[in-house]
Amino acid sequence: MEYVPLGSLREFLPKHPLSLSHLLLFAQQICEGMAYLHSLHYIHRDLAARNVLLENEHVVKIGDFGLAKAVPEGHDYYRVREDGDSPVFWYAPECLKECKFYYASDVWSFGVTLYELLTRCEPGSSPPAKFLEMIGATQGQMTVLRLIELLERGRRLPVPGDCPCEIYRLMKNCWEAEASFRPAFPNLIPILKNFQEKYRSQAPSVFSLC
Template sequence: MTHCMTYDPKKRPFFRAIVRDIDMLEEKNPSIQPQPTPEVDPTMFEKRFLKKIRDLGEGHFGKVELCRYDPRGDKTGELVAVKSLKPSNRDGQSNNLSCEINILKELYHENIVKYKGICQEEGGQAIKLIMEYLPLGSLKDYLPRNKSRTGLSTLLSYSVQICKGMDYLGSHKYIHRDLAARNVLVENERTVKIGDFGLTKSIKNNEGYYTVKDENESPVYWYAPECLTHCKFYLASDVWSFGVTMYELITYCDSDKTPMMLFGDIIGKSHGQMTIIRLVEALTEGKRLPRPEACPEAVYQLMRRCWEKAPDLRITFERLVEELTKMQLQFQTQNHL
């Protein structure tokens, strides 16, 4: 260093000579060689850097919060959605959250919410699931607020994207079991993603279906007859749920036209197990959700193909992508004429 600061510029060493001298110093003194930086796992989030901003949603067993992951402490960190179990459910439901984490780790698709990582609580017992944050919320909340600026072509585009995500999920031998507008998140006015995989199950080691052994809460009005009568869930059961979800989209998630309200008109007032019994009777008799006002007949008939009583007669997600894409282009062209 002293040689570099010699007063006479002509007597200062060249950079090449400095490099040579440094190399010689490192050879003679191994302790001054730079040590390799330990690898940091980008999927492990530290709890102390997760700063809660607000609640995003809450269910019977868990909750989702909007947080900023801010290691620098300057409020420039990334916004993330953090899912955790309520303290009262950590013992009974921890396996379910672990399963959801393992499923999301495997999935990477433009129409499925992205897995970011996990965060361990003190003691390493409870864990939190870290996901990408989609600022516009669920379709159930987004569509009523944006009805005037969301045309049929856009609704069909959302439907195509949901089907692409579900087709991808099915190709990996997973069934979602809770597909509904409340579980489809909006990234921007053009893009939606399937979220909430808390009820998702693998059928990799089964016979093409999953049997429910203990179901405390079920979104029964989105369920196919085989789910209600035999607690069996096929890939085709998700197709049925998509038909109901598409119905929600076409009605802009109108609170007066929810599947629960409309089926309530069909089966009459009931509660508990009697609701399921009457719902099964109505579906067995061929009763289905009525065609929404202003819904083109072709679109409604596509929904009906999702609601065939026998699972093997229902349209597939792959076929739905083809049919819906054609319809979207057709209605888009008509609007431009």
């Protein structure tokens, strides 16, 4: 495995304050990596900040393909049949309810990863912490059932503290309940590139926050 000296985004971001433009550059690179993976007919199934590694302060790479699966020829999803722990707080409703993983399921997970970026991976704002605040104390399969109920009511992760509205809207597009309504990674790349260039030239004080 390639050595990446700076570790994962989850380890790096809480210790190294980065600008919004810098975070969006990472988000763009993640989308480029995922677009390539999907072009090879693979679904990652575990996209999260903990699995995005920094080669240096300006380049990130997607890692941990332990849950990755090839999509069978003639199908547009992979159905999980084995038991095992899953990163449920990064999963789309179809993954939780039907054990079906579409290419669009990775897009949902990207939306959660983008949320992690915008919260700088602060532990108190992590997806598990925020979802458990909403569903209450629970464990085991009951956690999944309550999470499904929450998502079916249209509840989503909250807007990060200094997140521009247009970026939060992009996250919510990634969290559309219907998989076919979510954007594909090739479509997300130019959007994030435009955001990255826009916010590179703006001071934080002029951002239109939600």
